Amino acid sequence: MTSTERLYTRAISTRRESRKEKPEDTDRSILSIHDRSGRLRGMLLALKIVLLVALGVISVGPVLWLFKSATSTSQDILREPLGLWPSGIQWDNLVQAFTTIEFGKYLTNTLIIAMGTWAFGLLVATTGAYALAVLRPKYAKVLEFAVLATLFVPGVVTLTALFLTVLDVPLLHINLINTFWAAWLPASASAFNVLLMKTSFDSIPRELFEAARIDGAGATRIFLTIVLPLSRPIIGVVSLLIIIASWKDFIWPMLVLPNAALQPLSVALPRLAKTAELSLLMAGMFLSVVIPVALFLIFQKQILRSSGSMGALKG
Amino acid sequence: MAPAPRATGPLRRWFTGGGAAALAFSLPMILAFGFFSWWPILNSLILSFQQTNLVDPAVWVGLSNFAAVFADPLVAKAAMNTLWFTVLSVAVGFPLPILLAVAIGELRRTRSIASGFAYLPVIIPPVVSVLIFKQFYDPSSTGLLNTLLAGVGLGPVPWLQTAATVMPSIVIQATWAGFGAATIIYIAALAAVSPELYEAAELDGASIRSRIWHVTLPQMRSVMLIMLLLQIIGAFQVFTEPFVMTRGGPENNTLTILMLIYNYTFISGDYGRAAALSLILAAILALVSLLYLRATRGWSQGK
Numbered sequence: 001m002t003s004t005e006r007l008y009t010r011a012i013s014t015r016r017e018s019r020k021e022k023p024e025d026t027d028r029s030i031l032s033i034h035d036r037s038g039r040l041r042g043m044l045l046a047l048k049i050v051l052l053v054a055l056g057v058i059s060v061g062p063v064l065w066l067f068k069s070a071t072s073t074s075q076d077i078l079r080e081p082l083g084l085w086p087s088g089i090q091w092d093n094l095v096q097a098f099t100t101i102e103f104g105k106y107l108t109n110t111l112i113i114a115m116g117t118w119a120f121g122l123l124v125a126t127t128g129a130y131a132l133a134v135l136r137p138k139y140a141k142v143l144e145f146a147v148l149a150t151l152f153v154p155g156v157v158t159l160t161a162l163f164l165t166v167l168d169v170p171l172l173h174i175n176l177i178n179t180f181w182a183a184w185l186p187a188s189a190s191a192f193n194v195l196l197m198k199t200s201f202d203s204i205p206r207e208l209f210e211a212a213r214i215d216g217a218g219a220t221r222i223f224l225t226i227v228l229p230l231s232r233p234i235i236g237v238v239s240l241l242i243i244i245a246s247w248k249d250f251i252w253p254m255l256v257l258p259n260a261a262l263q264p265l266s267v268a269l270p271r272l273a274k275t276a277e278l279s280l281l282m283a284g285m286f287l288s289v290v291i292p293v294a295l296f297l298i299f300q301k302q303i304l305r306s307s308g309s310m311g312a313l314k315g
Numbered sequence: 316m317a318p319a320p321r322a323t324g325p326l327r328r329w330f331t332g333g334g335a336a337a338l339a340f341s342l343p344m345i346l347a348f349g350f351f352s353w354w355p356i357l358n359s360l361i362l363s364f365q366q367t368n369l370v371d372p373a374v375w376v377g378l379s380n381f382a383a384v385f386a387d388p389l390v391a392k393a394a395m396n397t398l399w400f401t402v403l404s405v406a407v408g409f410p411l412p413i414l415l416a417v418a419i420g421e422l423r424r425t426r427s428i429a430s431g432f433a434y435l436p437v438i439i440p441p442v443v444s445v446l447i448f449k450q451f452y453d454p455s456s457t458g459l460l461n462t463l464l465a466g467v468g469l470g471p472v473p474w475l476q477t478a479a480t481v482m483p484s485i486v487i488q489a490t491w492a493g494f495g496a497a498t499i500i501y502i503a504a505l506a507a508v509s510p511e512l513y514e515a516a517e518l519d520g521a522s523i524r525s526r527i528w529h530v531t532l533p534q535m536r537s538v539m540l541i542m543l544l545l546q547i548i549g550a551f552q553v554f555t556e557p558f559v560m561t562r563g564g565p566e567n568n569t570l571t572i573l574m575l576i577y578n579y580t581f582i583s584g585d586y587g588r589a590a591a592l593s594l595i596l597a598a599i600l601a602l603v604s605l606l607y608l609r610a611t612r613g614w615s616q617g618k
Contacts, residue, residue: 028510029420030526032517044421051418052425055432058491062447063435065459069450077450081459120347128344137337147344150352152604156552156573157597160580160589161355161362167369170354186351194344219336248440250555255581266442270559273446282450285443296438300431307434307496308503 063289070094070286074278093283101276103265103284110247110264110288116184117246118239124188125238126231129197130223134209144198151191159251162186166256182256183264187246193238200234201227237306240299247292362590369586380591390592392567393575396482400557400571401550403486409543412494416501417531430502434495441492445559448488449475475561478568485569489556497542504538505531540611547607548600572596 036044069077071089080086097103131137132144166176166186176182204227212222228235250266257263260271265288273281296303329335363380367373384390419429436444451459452474464470474484512530521529532539554573557563563570572592579589 028513029505029508030417030513030523030531031421032513034517035523047418048422048425051422052429052432055415055429059432059435059495062444062451062491063439066443066447078453079457081450081453081457082462124343124347127340127342131337131341131344135333135337135340137334137341140337143341143345146353147348150348150356152601153352153356154548154552154597154600156554156576157593157600158352158355158359159573159576160586160593161358162351163580164358164362164369164586165350165355169350185347188343189347189350189352191348191352219333219340223340244438250440250442250559251577266440269442269446273449281446285446289439289443292438292440293435296431296435300427300434304427304430304434304499305503307437307499308506 063293066282066286066289069279069282072279072282077278077282090279093279094287097280097283097287101272101280101284103287105261106263106265106268106284107288109262109268110266112180113183113253113264114243114246116180117187118242120184120188121190121193121242122235122239125190125193125197126228126235127223128194129201130227132194133198133201134204134222134227135219147191147194150189151195156251159255163255177256178259178262180262183246183253186252187242187249190242193242196238196241197231197234200231204230236302240295240303240306243295244292244303359590359593362586363594364587366587368584376587380587381595383585383588384592384595387588389567389570389575390572393570393572396567396569397551397553397571397573399482400486400489400553400569401547403483404489404550404553405543405546407486408490408493408497409546411490412497412501412542413532413535413539415494415498416505417527419498419502420505430499433498436492437495439492441555442559444492445488445556448484448491449560452484476565478565481561481565481568485556485560488560489553492556497546500538500542501535504535508534544604544607547603551596551600551603 031044065081068084069081071091071093072085073087073090076083076086128147132140132147166182168175176185208226209222212226217225248266249264250270253264254267257267260268263271265284269281269285269288272284276284364375364377365373366376366380415433419426419433422429439447453459453461454471454473454476455461456465456471458471458474460474461471464472473480475481508531512534513526516526516530552573553571554577557569557571558574558577561569563574573596576589576592576596579585579592
């Protein structure tokens with residue numbers, strides 16, 4: 001074992017331990033065991049049930065209603081929005097969404113946009129954070145300031161100027177409108193992702209890099225074999241953030257992809273809402289939430305933890 | 316990699332000392348931010364003092380874009396609408412997640428289910444959630460919400476059809492779509508509160524209510540202050556909800572500042588005026604943040 005490898009394994013194991021040590025669930029909060037078993041017990045139970053039922057109805061209800069409407073006739077959706085399939089379940093709507101309103105095409109566009117945004121977003125965030133946190137050239141402080149300063153400029157404020165940039169990219173004079181590049185590239189300039197990544201890279205012990213350098217590893221090798229593997233959790237978090245944000249984005253893809261054949265679901269659905277059969281629109285809307293909801297159910301723990309820690313970071 | 320240019324010592328030393336590698340790794344970030352962040356910010360400033368139609372060379376016009384913005388009667392209307400949206404959405408959307416997080420924080424076995432429920436609307440793309448609610452807001456007596464209201468002897472309400480009801484309707488939808496994100500952040504903040512504090516409070520005989528009031532809320536104060544500011548800033552930039560729900564109607568009653576910027580840019584092609592209005596919005600947001608942070612500096616330290 002070289003000194004690098006030893007340090008490396010130590011770093012991984014200490015990271016694992018520190019994650020284990022984090023209290024997953026503290027035993028007490030506002031209420032104590034005493035409160036929970038005392039005379040309040042019945043009332044607390046009732047309150048808990050009310051809370052869960054109300055949350056369930058309010059949060060999950062509209063999604064279930066969307067499923068019901070996606071498999072109903074347009075007549076039923078309009079006349080009896082609360083009726084349970086008065087004219088029978090129309091599974092055919094889901095098939096017709098693919099043929100009549102070309103759901104598949106818009107889904108493909110959504111996926112292409114999400115994947116490209118993810119690739120460029122990660123590239124910029126990981127290499128940029130590596131330069132700022134590990135390589136630290138002389139201009140790192142200035143660069144870091146310039147990047148973080150953009151956090152304080154609300155994105156929408158530069159909407160017009162950003163659109164003009166994409167319309168005629170400075171120096172290169174290319175028009176990116178109606179190309180996926182227009183959706184992929186601007187999203188990669190996310191100071192928040194760079195900041196998240198840099199905070200994580202900062203916590204990697206520096207002796208690890210020194211040792212690797214003595215063993216003859218260059219900047220690229222250290223990046224690929226030490227920094228990236230050690231940062232899998234934060235890369236996962238940033239990936240989820242980028243993909244969810246891209247899936248939800250509406251205004252930007254609407255502006256830069258006026259060609260209907262290139263539009264993602266978020267842009268196509270409001271346009272279809274004006275012309276398409278209501279039942280098919282509902283079917284398309286339902287299908288468009290299946291993937292994000294499935295991702296959420298699979299990665300619930302990671303998504304909730306990263307969304308929660310974003311608050312800690314902001315605070 | 317190409318050999319370092321044979322020449323000066325400092326350049327070679329820079330290259331072999333890792334300077335080239337550092338620059339190469341910084342490059343994607345410099346290019347991405349240069350093209351899509353720093354230049355647009357700078358160009359916003361330039362555009363706001365110019366008249367341009369992208370064909371003829373741009374002309375410097377001084378402050379006339381700003382004058383045109385203030386002369387537009389729709390700006391006052393959009394500003395009032397945006398302010399009204401902000402007031403309503405913060406009045407509901409700020410306290411609700413706090414209460415919900417405090418309640419969910421007390422759950423044991425069902426806590427992750429409740430958090431999952433709360434976060435589900437955040438996962439739904441905003442456009443889909445707006446279109447769902449648009450259907451709920453069907454003004455006829457067979458509309459979903461009107462059917463529910465009829466069950467308790469109310470309505471029918473003309474949700475999106477009248478000036479008085481349209482903004483609250485949009486706020487309800489926006490709150491539904493957004494409350495989960497804030498709730499999860501508060502739940503995380505609550506989990507960080509040290510159990511000893513509650514222990515001590517209880518030993519001192521503090522009731523549940525005074526434990527919430529004197530332990531929980533003060534411990535969450537800094538998160539609450541930041542969240543309030545972020546919610547205000549977010550609300551000022553509302554676009555998707557009124558754009559998809561009502562297109563600004565009826566009679567411009569849901570026209571917001573950002574929709575006006577959109578109209579200037581993409582309907583009138585008046586980039587100078589759009590940039591001027593963008594800068595005014597940015598200046599207002601900066602001023603609000605500054606005043607807010609100054610006013611709350613003392614409280615957020617937890618004294």
